[in-house]
Amino acid sequence: MTELCIFILTYNRPHYLKECLESIEAQSYNDFKVIVLDNASQFNCKQIINKFTNLNISYIRHSKNIGSTGNFMYAWSMNIDTPYTMIFHDDDIMHPELLKICLSTLKEYKNLAWVGTSFNTIKSKNFASKFENNKCEVFSQYYLANYLMRSGSLCFSSVVYKTSKLKAINLKQYISLYSIVFDRPLLLELSMDGGCAICNGQLVSYRVHPEQDSVTGPLKFKNILALITCYKKIILNEDSNSDINYYKKWASVSLAQSSINLTMRNQESIYKYLKKASLQLEIGLFEITIDTIKIIIKIPFRYIKRKLLVLLKENN
Known part of the structure; x- marks a missing residue:
């Protein structure tokens, strides 16, 4: 065989x-x-x-x-x-x-x-x-x-x-x-x-x-939340403060980047994504917002950077 x-x-x-x-x-x-x-x-x-x-x-x-x-x-x-x-x-x-x-x-x-x-x-x-x-x-x-x-x-x-x-x-x-x-x-x-x-x-x-x-496949914010939640269930089951702290920072940055990517694709408010993530994953909204701003600032194209900052401010 x-x-x-x-x-x-x-x-x-x-x-x-x-x-x-x-x-x-x-x-x-x-x-x-x-x-x-x-x-x-x-x-x-x-x-x-x-x-x-x-x-x-x-x-x-x-x-x-x-x-x-x-x-x-x-x-x-x-x-x-x-x-x-x-x-x-x-x-x-x-x-x-x-x-x-x-x-x-x-x-x-x-x-x-x-x-x-x-x-x-x-x-x-x-x-x-x-x-x-x-x-x-x-x-x-x-x-x-x-x-x-x-x-x-x-x-x-x-x-x-x-x-x-x-x-x-x-x-x-x-x-x-x-x-x-x-x-x-x-x-x-x-x-x-x-x-x-x-x-x-x-x-x-x-x-x-x-x-x-x-790059071309279908992706929604609920899929990103499910992915982060998958890691959360595994990491938080272990009693390791260093791993838990690393997870929270990783989750915040990952959600910030994903929110930006989906916003550029759908032209929706970034803040809507961040608020939903903060509530579901119990991560501070302030921390995710700061990580989002740090990523946006590094984008080299002024028009895109300005547009994203406007979308972040909307409903905030």
Whole structure:
């Protein structure tokens, strides 16, 4: 039986899909199959897929675009028989050792729910030639929350899941609650039973571009509040004053930045977002407002800065 199923989520990016499949073909580990999930692209993916005769690839094209989260959920819902699952993105690229390292770690620590890796953000497919710090560290849910809260490096698409653990999650509920920011809450929930591991080596090339899902996907303020609340429940359960204080500052800054981003998108009052966050998360409104002003002041464009300050003042 094949050990690993790799889903590739793709939409209208033939040049990226080709590079992605090339990186999969170059893996030192090869006991896997690939399923490309095409989100109703306007080009023929098969022309690219057919070139990779050395890969065991299946192709599914949706009749309409079901969104990035919908495509992820489609992968999750498929009935596969492999003990391990990976849901990768067409605009990312794997280092040749990625799958080997993730699978060997999952086999060494049998209770883990998933293994992921660090990444480098680049505009080409060049990787660092050495991985001297390529050590995998095991995390409990609490320490994972602290790691992510402190901007620890983890590429979501690098994650290899134990299929049985992933299938036990109510993914539809997570996407409904968090929308496009469901990734961190999902990984935190999975790590509650058995933990997880993150490899320090930058084994994925994460591509930043205007069409990526994190930029174009649907997001509401309630999703941001749910994300912050997810961290709050985990951090406040432990009796650590330093972690609790760090959480409050992190939450304040995160809410300030999110309020600015949503205001620029929706042209609504920033203060409305800040007041709602303060009440729900029990964080001082004054502190969040000060953090918001600090972020606005650093914006280089005068017109945008002036507009945001006006929107902050409204209803205040």
